[in-house]
Amino acid sequence: MxxxxxxxxxxxxxxxxxxxxxxxxxxxxxxxWVMNPYDEFGVEEALRIKEKxxxxxxxxxxxxxxVTESLRTALAMGADKAVLISDPAAExxxxxxxxxxxxxxxxxxxxxxxxxxxxxxxxxxxxxxPALAEYLGTPHFSVITKVEMAxxxxxxxxxxxxxxQTLVFEAPLPAVITAQKGxxxxxxASLPGIMKAKKKPLDEKTLAALGLxxxxxxxxxRKLKVVEIIPPPGRKAGKVVxxxxxxxxxxxxxxxxxxxAKAI
Amino acid sequence: MPQGVMVIAEQRDGEIRKVSYEIVSEGKRLADKxxxxxxxxxxxxxxxxKAATLGHYGADKIIVAxxxxxxxxxxxxxxxxxxxxxxxxxPAILLVGASVQGKDxxxxxxxxxxxxxxxxxxxxxxxxxxxxAIRPIYAGKVYSKVTFSDNSPHxxxxxxxxxxxxxxDTSKAAELVxxxxxxxxxxxxxxxxxxxxxxxxxxxxxxxxKIVSGGRGMKGPEGFKVLEDLAAAMGASVGASRxxxxxxxxxxxxxxGQTGKVVSPNLYIACGISGAIQHLAGMSTSxxxxxxxxxxxxPIFQKADYGVVDDLFNVVPALTAEIKKLG
Numbered sequence: 001m002x003x004x005x006x007x008x009x010x011x012x013x014x015x016x017x018x019x020x021x022x023x024x025x026x027x028x029x030x031x032x033w034v035m036n037p038y039d040e041f042g043v044e045e046a047l048r049i050k051e052k053x054x055x056x057x058x059x060x061x062x063x064x065x066x067v068t069e070s071l072r073t074a075l076a077m078g079a080d081k082a083v084l085i086s087d088p089a090a091e092x093x094x095x096x097x098x099x100x101x102x103x104x105x106x107x108x109x110x111x112x113x114x115x116x117x118x119x120x121x122x123x124x125x126x127x128x129x130p131a132l133a134e135y136l137g138t139p140h141f142s143v144i145t146k147v148e149m150a151x152x153x154x155x156x157x158x159x160x161x162x163x164x165q166t167l168v169f170e171a172p173l174p175a176v177i178t179a180q181k182g183x184x185x186x187x188x189a190s191l192p193g194i195m196k197a198k199k200k201p202l203d204e205k206t207l208a209a210l211g212l213x214x215x216x217x218x219x220x221x222r223k224l225k226v227v228e229i230i231p232p233p234g235r236k237a238g239k240v241v242x243x244x245x246x247x248x249x250x251x252x253x254x255x256x257x258x259x260x261a262k263a264i
Numbered sequence: 265m266p267q268g269v270m271v272i273a274e275q276r277d278g279e280i281r282k283v284s285y286e287i288v289s290e291g292k293r294l295a296d297k298x299x300x301x302x303x304x305x306x307x308x309x310x311x312x313x314k315a316a317t318l319g320h321y322g323a324d325k326i327i328v329a330x331x332x333x334x335x336x337x338x339x340x341x342x343x344x345x346x347x348x349x350x351x352x353x354x355p356a357i358l359l360v361g362a363s364v365q366g367k368d369x370x371x372x373x374x375x376x377x378x379x380x381x382x383x384x385x386x387x388x389x390x391x392x393x394x395x396x397a398i399r400p401i402y403a404g405k406v407y408s409k410v411t412f413s414d415n416s417p418h419x420x421x422x423x424x425x426x427x428x429x430x431x432x433d434t435s436k437a438a439e440l441v442x443x444x445x446x447x448x449x450x451x452x453x454x455x456x457x458x459x460x461x462x463x464x465x466x467x468x469x470x471x472x473x474k475i476v477s478g479g480r481g482m483k484g485p486e487g488f489k490v491l492e493d494l495a496a497a498m499g500a501s502v503g504a505s506r507x508x509x510x511x512x513x514x515x516x517x518x519x520x521g522q523t524g525k526v527v528s529p530n531l532y533i534a535c536g537i538s539g540a541i542q543h544l545a546g547m548s549t550s551x552x553x554x555x556x557x558x559x560x561x562x563p564i565f566q567k568a569d570y571g572v573v574d575d576l577f578n579v580v581p582a583l584t585a586e587i588k589k590l591g
Contacts, residue, residue, distance in 0.1 A: 013522045013542040017405040026406065037523050096375060121522050123408075124401055125383045126367055130339065131375035139340055139453045142368045145516070157457055161517060162364040163468035164276065167337065168458035181523060182516030223380030227396065227409040232548055238569035249572050250582035253554065256570055258590065263531040263552040264474075264498060 001055030001153055003046040004106050005079065006116040006128070008036040009063055009070045013121055023228045035070040038117025041179035044186040045147055046115055047078045053153050055112075056080045060105055062090060062098055068202065075197035076189030082202040089207055092219030095123075099131035101217065104210040107136060111174055112153065118143045118178040129178035140176040141169050145183050266416040269295040270355035272346055273306045273318055274366055280306070280314055282429075282471065283361030285321045287422050289430040290388060291359050292322030297390045298356070303327060305349050305443070307342055309335035312440070319438030321430050327353075329443040336456040337365050343372035344451040349443050350377060355417045357395050362421035363470070370421045382410050382420040384526070386549060395420065403522035403545035424471050425528040426549065467501045469520060474500035474531045477520055477547070478508055481536020481557060481576060485513040490580045491535060497587045503527065505537045521546035535576045539564030556580065 011017065011031045018027040035043075046057045059074040061067040062085040071082040085101050093101070106114060114136070119126035126142065133140030145166075146159035157170045158177055189197070207214045215221065241256065243249035257264045269291040273284035284304075291302045304323035306315045308330065315326045329345045346369065350358060360370040362384040374381035386407075387398040394411055395418035401408045412418040469475060476495045478488055488502065495502045504514035506521050520527055522542040532550035536557060537543060544567055547553070555568035556576045565571040572579055 011402070014540075015402075016541065017402045019406060026402075094380060095371075096378070096380070099375065122402060124399075124403060124526075125371075127371040127374065127381060127383060130343075130368060130371035134343075134372055134375035137450065140372065141454075142339070142371070143364060159460075160364070162276075162337075163471055164462050164466070166460040166462075167456060168460065169338065169454050170457040171454045180516075181519065223378075223413045223415055224382055225380075225411050225413065227411050229401075230398075230407045230409060232400065232404055232407050235548060235553070235567045237566045238553075238571065240565075241570055241572045246574050246578035247582045249574055250579055250586050253570060253572055253583060254586040254590065257531070257552070257554070261531075261552045261569065264587065264590065 001049060001053045001113070002109065002111045003049060003055060003057045004109060004111045004114040005039065005042045005046045005057065005059045005074065006102055006114065006132070007039045007059050007061045007070055007074060008117065008120045009033045009061065009067045010036045010120055010122040013037065019229045019231065024226055026229060033066055033069070035073055036117045036120050038119060038121070038179055038181070040186040041181065041183040042115030042117055043074045043077055043079060044184045045179060046113070048184065049113065049149055053149060058083065058109060060102060061085070062101055064091070071202060072197050073189060075200045076193040077187055078193065081200060084202065084204045085207070085210065086204050087206045087214065089214035090217045092222065093217045094222040094224050095125050095127035096131055096223060097217045097221060099128045099135055101207065101210065101212060102128065102132050103135035104212050105205060113156065113173060114176045116176065116178050118180045126178070129176055133176035136174070136176065138174045138176055139171040140178070142178040143180045144177050145180050147177060147183065266354045266356040268300045268303055268355050269357045269359065270303045270305060270350065270353060270417065271323070272358070272360045272366070273304050274361055274363060275306060275308050275311055275314065278308065278311055278314055280317060281361070281363065283363055283366070283424040284318065285429050286424065286427040287359045287361050288318050288321040288323050290422060290427040292430060294357060294388060294390060294395070298393065300356070301325065303353060303355065305329070305346065307334045307345055315440065316438065317432070319436050320432035320434050323438045325439045325441060327441045327443045329445050331445040333447055333452060334445065336459065338454040338456060339368055339372055340454055341447055341451045342369045343376060344447055345443065345445055346373050347376040348446065350417060358417040358419040360421045362423045366421050370419065374419055379415045379417060379419050380412050384423050385420050386423050386426050388420065394418065400526070400549065403526055403542070404548040405541070405545050423528060469501050469503050469518065469525045469527050472501035472527065472529050474498055475503045475527060475529045476500045476533045476535065477503035477505065477537060478535050479505035479537030480507045482508060482513065488514065490577060494580050494584045494587070497584045505540070505543050534564050534568070535580060537564055538562045539567060
């Protein structure tokens with residue numbers, strides 16, 4: 001079983017996001033970069049499948065050199081190898097271009113299963129997984145909370161909660177699965193794991209090395225263009241509901257919600 | 265020359281979902297600005313008679329893909345049919361509801377068509393004939409205004425509960441057209457092995473009109489009983505903060521925040537939630553926010569329209585009783 005996990009590096013969710021001068025990007029200095037939380041569920045699931053059925057887990061990232069740290073984290077958790085697509089020309093690529101670069105890196109590896117996070121907690125798109133599947137010509141299952149591999153390793157069942165119900169899909173491999181919280185509880189890297197990770201192979205590839213035309217990547221090739229990044233509409237602190245007991249406060253709150261806010 | 269606004273409607277068990285009417289309404293507003301028409305597309309099985317209501321909200325034409333192979337949603341087959349319909353009709357704008365299914369199929373369709381796609385938008389405008397979209401990023405810590413390259417259609421999904429619905433005009437009849445459905449073997453690799461239904465009457469957080477949410481201040485899973493009672497009294501769904509979910513008090517599906525669901529209810533009542541930035545991000549598009557917390561310094565009060573500083577275990581039952589009086 002050869003399993004690929006795609007990894008994105010994102011600002012930690014506790015980060016205050018500030019808009020950079022020029023208004024087209026966020027301030028990236030002083031940001032604590034971490035593996036996208038949803039990708040961790042993908043790494044964990046891949047490791048569990050490998051532990052059961054045997055095989056190899058390869059993590060693939062795209063971005064600047066700092067992404068190496070997140071790939072090493074996955075290697076420390078137990079992944080076998082890493083590939084980093086690192087090319088200044090890829091900087092600022094949109095979701096489709098990112099999926100195209102990942103597809104080029106993954107295709108030659110002939111995987112049985114590919115995991116991504118269900119979305120990056122930065123851009124909140126959720127496009128790369130399904131687009132990657134389109135470029136690889138495989139089925140995809142997105143926002144998955146349970147993966148059941150067939151004993152023969154030839155097909156997979158995936159549970160996808162949608163509003164009001166859970167769809168249980170089944171398809172032959174290869175397939176792309178995007179991981180949702182609830183899929184598993186990701187392990188922490190052990191100290192020996194961290195030591196071993198330093199010696200595991202980590203290949204760097206440029207777009208050209210993947211047979212890609214750099215002109216189709218980066219800021220200039222974006223099909224979705226950022227006009228500006230703006231602060232969210234402000235929410236001001238409102239009224240403190242007055243009353244001399246919990247009951248009187250509850251009564252006043254209901255009055256305000258009913259008469260003033262018209263929310264109930 | 266691409267023309268018109270196309271919206272992909274969504275049905276579940278033959279019932280058209282609310283978000284579909286929201287995007288038809290928004291599609292109509294955009295089409296009016298362009299002086300163009302709205303076409304709605306509905307996929308499923310035995311849904312022809314249901315499709316007509318899309319016309320009441322502003323669709324001029326409704327394309328129905330009615331086929332046994334589309335009885336249940338599967339991403340590959342639905343994306344293939346939608347891409348075919350789009351290519352045959354060449355719309356300028358393509359809108360999809362940002363439901364779990366809508367976001368999923370839209371991502372695959374955008375790759376099939378090779379067009380940019382703005383996911384989970386909260387506002388649209390037309391600028392020089394080009395679609396502009398506003399989308400919260402970092403779960404709403406900042407917003408991004410985006411536009412599209414010259415490739416068409418300009419494609420976006422719209423967050424549920426945000427776009428206002430047009431008042432339905434039942435006298436308005438749209439033209440109904442059959443889409444030819446041609447699917448090859450690779451489009452049909454995915455089978456639906458099972459459909460497990462949630463408990464009846466439970467409204468998903470992303471679509472809920474009212475949400476009552478609990479955090480660390482609930483003290484344990486049993487603490488949520490008072491929130492369940494309040495939710496039942498007002499017809500709300502129950503949500504939770506990450507700390508409550510990570511403690512195992514509530515299921516993952518209930519989590520509101522940057523690593524959970526992003527919600528836009530009319531009323532959000534946060535109980536015993538301090539207001540970590542990752543939680544605030546997930547509920548910032550709520551219309552009215554109430555915070556109940558005994559700590560007057562809790563950051564949640566900075567985001568709340570109404571704050572109650574008191575012990576939630578005393579306030580919430582009193583609130584439930586007061587709401588029951590409203591009838």
